[in-house]
Amino acid sequence: MKKVKFKVVSYPEDYVKWFGKLKKQIAGARQKAILNANATQIRLYCRIGLEILERQEIYGWGSKVIERLSMDLREAFPDMKGLSTRNLKYMKVFAKECPGCKIGQQSAAQLPWFHIVILLTKLRNPSEREWYAREAIRQSWSRDTLTMQIRNKLHKCQGAATTNFENRLDKPQADFAQEMLKDPYHFDFLGLGNEALERDIESALVSHITHFLLELGQGFAFVGRQFRLEVNGDEFFIDLLFYHTRLKCYVVVELKSTAFKPEHAGQLNFYLAAVDAQIKASDDRPSIGLLLCKTKNKLVAEYALSGIDKPIGVAEYQLLRSLPKHLNTSLPSIEKLELELASHLDGENLNG
16 A cells, blocks of 8 residues: 655744744734624714704604615615614614713724623613723623613612722722622522522522623633632631632632621632631732621621731622512513503604
């Protein structure tokens, strides 16, 4: 049998480095093209919305004109998406609510179109729209993530945890760490009732780690569950251990299925001391603790943390979406509410 000889091809020494550089340039150009295309689309949609708005206000054209316009545009541009009657109505609202193609101080052209639609349909307050637009741009939120954060009222929860960071961390890190923590955290994605035990919650959070990391926020990297520490022959186990890539520190999370008690802070303080002594690298910043409780008395938590050496935050978690007691038996389902909201938007805001 004849042997097949393979020709060995040699490349210049700097080929790999040059190829890597070229790859980055191409990827950067493609990304820039995508961003430019999106900005062009958003400006076009704003222009179309303005045209519709002006003609309805000046000439009194009704909603039937939008239906006709949609049909004519789709016939003229059969390969172009986004020309449905409903989308044209969104363009009209966009032009009315976001003059100059801006959401507050944020350029709407930095957001995909359906992110803008979510901001227009789910939020009425201009300052809240601007807050979520800014965060969506800063954190590169997907459409589903943006929807979830609005649903969880992130603008009210962000930075609301009770902490001692101001007195335990240097100023830049203290402010950033405070902003990182929420209160409350929403764990309704676990499907557990309010009587769930700590280990059940902990296990479910790890099983749904993607959702959990999303709820914790940007920068959290999961290290382990029931992370073992040994101190002079005695074993201790941390509920959940994370590393925060932006704060450059470990984050120790302890779960309590009861109300906050001062002794909880003492236990977490001990864990943080052990982590700093045994795990933290020399270039890591001081580890931070997050105590998640079913409920907390804010003043009790403040008093407890004032005497603690390590930086700790205390926040509540919710396993079920809470409703006012007098509405528990009378409110329609979430699905019905969403249908009614969509109908209301179409009828009142979008038809003009």
